[in-house]
Amino acid sequence: MARDASRHGVSRVMTAMDRQSELDLVAEVRAGNAEAFDRIHVEFNQRLFSFLARLSRNRDLAEDLLEETWLRFVDASPKLRSDTNLGAFLFTIARNLYVSYCRSRLIEDSQTVDMIGLWPLGTPRPSPFESTVASETGRRIEAALADLPAAYREALLLTAVEGMRPAEAALVCGITPEAMRQRLSRARAAIARRLDEDEDRVLLTLKQMTT
Secondary structure: OOOOOOOOOOOOOOOOOOHHHHHHHHHHHHOOOHHHHHHHHHHHHHHHHHHHHHHHOOHHHHHHHHHHHHHHHHHHHHHOOOOOOHHHHHHHHHHHHHHHHHHHOOOOHHHOOOOOOOOOOOOOOOOHHHHHHHHOOHHHHHHHHHHOOHHHHHHHHHHHHOOOOHHHHHHHHOOOHHHHHHHHHHHHHHHHOOOOHHHHHHHHHHHHHOO
């Protein structure tokens, strides 16, 4: 189980509202305000699905895990800390559900073979990394990402796509910041091996987004 991701600092993941607006939403959803839940759902639903689909490489599984993520969130809402970081909290739930699914079925990552198109998946605000690969080398990046071990894939998804700082992504994944930095370094190296020298801008963008 990942460490308590509900209380660490604000990341770039919450781009549509400032921190005070987020804290106000947390207070409202803790009090059972349905409209607050709807706003959180609008903000995160597509992003969570994109993360789960890219992580699991299986659309049907991603949809099931997404539904369970929201059910877990509703159940946890009354007990949220007042300083909860909603993005980190929701992505921690989603990530842990995927890990639990794999463990319960003794599934190796290489066995999740229902491949899907990874860029783009309709995220409302593409990250700089997504914008770069969408216009230049999307298909090759998508194949390289899909070939990464799940631990490296989730590291890139959380940092390059969702905009979390490496330390925040480490909390979501339940590892140390140094371990996350090592995963990101190895993931970048693996991606680089799949690209040509004339695609340096993609690699530069990836490095900037994950350090």
